[in-house]
Amino acid sequence: xxxxxxxELLSRWRDGELPPNERVRVEAARAALGxxxxxxxxxxxxHLRAQPVPAPTPEAMWNDxxxxxxxxxxxxxxxxxxxxxxxxxxxxxxxxxxxxxxFLGVRIWLAPSAEAAMPRVAWVEAELPGSSAMVYEDEASxxxxxxxxxxxxxxxxxxQL
Amino acid sequence: xxxxxxxxxxxxxxxxxxxxxxxxxxxxxxPEVLAQMVARAQAGDEDAFGELVxxxxxxxxxxxxxxxxxxxDARELAQQTWVKAWQRLGTFKGxxxxxxxxxxxxxxxxxxxxxxxxxxxxxxxxxxxxxEPQAAVEWQAPDEGRPDRQLEREEVRKAFExxxxxxxxxxxxxxxxxxxxxxxxxxxxxxxxxxVGTVMSRIFYARRYVQDRMKDVR
Amino acid sequence: MKMWIGIVLAAVCVxxxxxxxxxxxxxxxxMLILASNEPAPLDRRLERVDYLLRPVLRxxxxxxxxxxxxxxxxGGSTSLALGDGHVLYLRMGxxxxxxxxxxxxxxxxxxxxxxxxxxxxxILGGVPQGxxxxxxxxxxx
Numbered sequence: 001x002x003x004x005x006x007x008e009l010l011s012r013w014r015d016g017e018l019p020p021n022e023r024v025r026v027e028a029a030r031a032a033l034g035x036x037x038x039x040x041x042x043x044x045x046x047h048l049r050a051q052p053v054p055a056p057t058p059e060a061m062w063n064d065x066x067x068x069x070x071x072x073x074x075x076x077x078x079x080x081x082x083x084x085x086x087x088x089x090x091x092x093x094x095x096x097x098x099x100x101x102x103f104l105g106v107r108i109w110l111a112p113s114a115e116a117a118m119p120r121v122a123w124v125e126a127e128l129p130g131s132s133a134m135v136y137e138d139e140a141s142x143x144x145x146x147x148x149x150x151x152x153x154x155x156x157x158x159x160q161l
Numbered sequence: 162x163x164x165x166x167x168x169x170x171x172x173x174x175x176x177x178x179x180x181x182x183x184x185x186x187x188x189x190x191x192p193e194v195l196a197q198m199v200a201r202a203q204a205g206d207e208d209a210f211g212e213l214v215x216x217x218x219x220x221x222x223x224x225x226x227x228x229x230x231x232x233x234d235a236r237e238l239a240q241q242t243w244v245k246a247w248q249r250l251g252t253f254k255g256x257x258x259x260x261x262x263x264x265x266x267x268x269x270x271x272x273x274x275x276x277x278x279x280x281x282x283x284x285x286x287x288x289x290x291x292x293e294p295q296a297a298v299e300w301q302a303p304d305e306g307r308p309d310r311q312l313e314r315e316e317v318r319k320a321f322e323x324x325x326x327x328x329x330x331x332x333x334x335x336x337x338x339x340x341x342x343x344x345x346x347x348x349x350x351x352x353x354x355x356x357v358g359t360v361m362s363r364i365f366y367a368r369r370y371v372q373d374r375m376k377d378v379r
Numbered sequence: 380m381k382m383w384i385g386i387v388l389a390a391v392c393v394x395x396x397x398x399x400x401x402x403x404x405x406x407x408x409x410m411l412i413l414a415s416n417e418p419a420p421l422d423r424r425l426e427r428v429d430y431l432l433r434p435v436l437r438x439x440x441x442x443x444x445x446x447x448x449x450x451x452x453x454g455g456s457t458s459l460a461l462g463d464g465h466v467l468y469l470r471m472g473x474x475x476x477x478x479x480x481x482x483x484x485x486x487x488x489x490x491x492x493x494x495x496x497x498x499x500x501x502i503l504g505g506v507p508q509g510x511x512x513x514x515x516x517x518x519x520x
Contacts, residue, residue: 002416004439011365015339017346040372045340047321054232055222058215064236065214065243066207072244122476122492128506133489138435140358142498145435146491148505329426358434366430373421 007037014041120144190216199259203250210250214243217260220342221267227337228271228330230322238274242267261351268338268352272330317378324374328367331355335363404452406520407469407477407495411445411461414438414504415511428516431500438511448520451477467515479503481515495519 006029012018013026030038056064121144126133130151137144190198201209221242226235245266253262325333331353338349346360353360410428419440421429432441445462449469456470468480472492480490481503488506495501497519504514 002437002439004433005437007369008361008365011368012361015346015364017361037368037372040375041368043375044321044336044368044371047318048227048325048337048340051227053223053226055219055226056236058218061218061222061236061239061243062211062214064240065247066211068240068244069207069247072248120494120496122472122494125490127487127489131505133491133505136435140356140434141431141500142496143431143435143500143502144493145502145504146489146493148489148503150505150507327426332430362430362434366433370421370426376420 003033006033010037011041014038121146195259196255199250199253199255202247203253210247213259217263220260221263224264224337224342225267225271227341228334229274230326234274238270239267242270245270261348265352265354268334269354272334272353317375320375320378321371324371327374328370332363332367332370335360336367339364404450404455405495406448406450407459408448408518408520409446409459409461409467410443410516411463411465412514412516413442413444413508413511414514415440415442415509417510428500428518432502432514432516435502436504436514441514444513461515465513465515467517479517481506493517 006026009018009022009026010030010033013023018026055061120137121135124133124135124146126148128148128150132149134147134149135144136147198209198212202213218239222235222239225238225242226232229235229238242263246263249266253259325336328336334353335349338344338352339346344352346357346364349360350357410425412425412428412432414432414436416439419442421440422442424443425432425441429441432438445460445465447459447461449457449459451457451469451471454471456468459467459469461467464484466482468482470478472478475494476492477495478490478492481488483506489503491503493501495517501517502514503517504512506513
């Protein structure tokens with residue numbers, strides 16, 4: 001197991017987020033990691049927890065919040081009550097927007113649907129002599145990986161993906 | 162990274178090395194009392210909402226402050242959080258704990274600010290090379306009688322702050338929610354609206370990053 | 380009545396103009412990265428992509444060798460020098476795909492046609508260099 005992978009598991013173990021079978025593996029490998037990372041992470045946690053928080057009193061905060069709520073409640077009332085002409089302008093803009101969106105929708109609907117159906121990678125050419133390429137799409141991040149497999153690498157290169 | 166939806170992940174019953182229980186609780190208020198307060202607030206009772214603000218203010222402020230490291234900004238953001246909560250009270254269905262619901266609003270308000278602050282910081286650091294980030298609050302080391310120790314600790318503290326300042330808002334938030342609030346990965350994922358796997362990698366990256374920045378300090 | 384006719388006409392214009400806006404030039408950012416298993420400190424400049432790369436590629440360390448960004452308009456083509464003689468040639472292809480050709484000096488390494496999407500990075504890689512592999516990440520800003 002590579003060191004970085006072990007550290008990643010150690011991080012999850014520290015947080016109590018490992019299933020039992022992996023927990024045993026990590027606990028067995030802990031000594032080999034030297035404790036440096038664990039000490040550093042512990043110190044980081046301590047630093048974060050020790051940071052003093054200069055919170056205002058609850059009453060002061062509630063006063064702030066109550067004032068802000070009043071202001072927020074007053075704002076839309078002014079806008080809406082500004083008169084008939086304003087309301088007409090808003091309505092006209094809304095209709096304009098909706099009709100525009102409608103036309104856009106129709107255009108997209110009428111457009112060839114091939115774009116949506118087209119795969120993310122249309123084609124790949126591995127141009128180094130003797131090389132080939134493989135494509136991998138990672139669902140979690142949405143990343144697409146186009147990986148060049150060179151002759152010296154052999155099939156073991158796939159381990160990197 | 163895309164952070165949409167919430168992916169469940171089977172998580173084993175691990176050892177919580179921090180020895181803290183998940184702190185996703187409603188501040189010790191009896192559930193029926195809390196439910197009444199929330200119902201009254203939802204019906205427009207400002208005083209009931211005020212009681213909720215006062216009860217949960219400390220933790221909401223704490224998580225925001227640790228994100229922005231500035232008392233004034235934190236106060237402003239905490240205020241925004243509670244105003245949003247008031248405006249959205251109608252959407253709270255009671256299927257989650259009230260605190261979890263407010264927490265999510267606080268986390269996202271702080272994250273939005275954090276992203277803007279990161280961009281601002283990038284600009285100002287470019288303009289002022291060599292500038293050291295300043296912590297908003299000074300605090301006394303316990304062994305005040307030893308100036309050398311105090312100096313040393315101060316140096317370490319500043320180095321930690323500088324390292325944390327270098328993290329992206331999402332990494333820093335995930336770390337704070339784990340280390341300070343003691344939330345599980347699943348709870349963090351819910352608060353940050355992302356996948357459990359994303360939380361895992363953010364926390365790991367943040368730890369490795371800070372570890373790397375700190376290795377020459379001590 | 381006249382006002383409503385005006386609104387509908389304006390909406391027609393908006394509707395037909397919007398697809399043109401959708402084909403506005405996109406800014407593509409590329410990074411040339413050396414991935415290896417040699418121990419090295421984290422490269423802070425890669426913070427935005429490091430956490431994307433780690434779950435997908437299993438290398439220990441990533442080091443930024445060069446980067447750049449370029450605007451790519453509809454039907455346009457451009458090139459982007461990334462340092463160490465590495466150049467990307469980009470051409471807007473059909474149906475939103477971008478044709479990418481990665482060259483090192485005169486040597487062509489990899490060509491592809493790929494749909495570049497915001498928040499969904501494209502990673503080209505595998506070119507051997509020393510004990511590591513070269514990677515190019517493409518992101519739409």
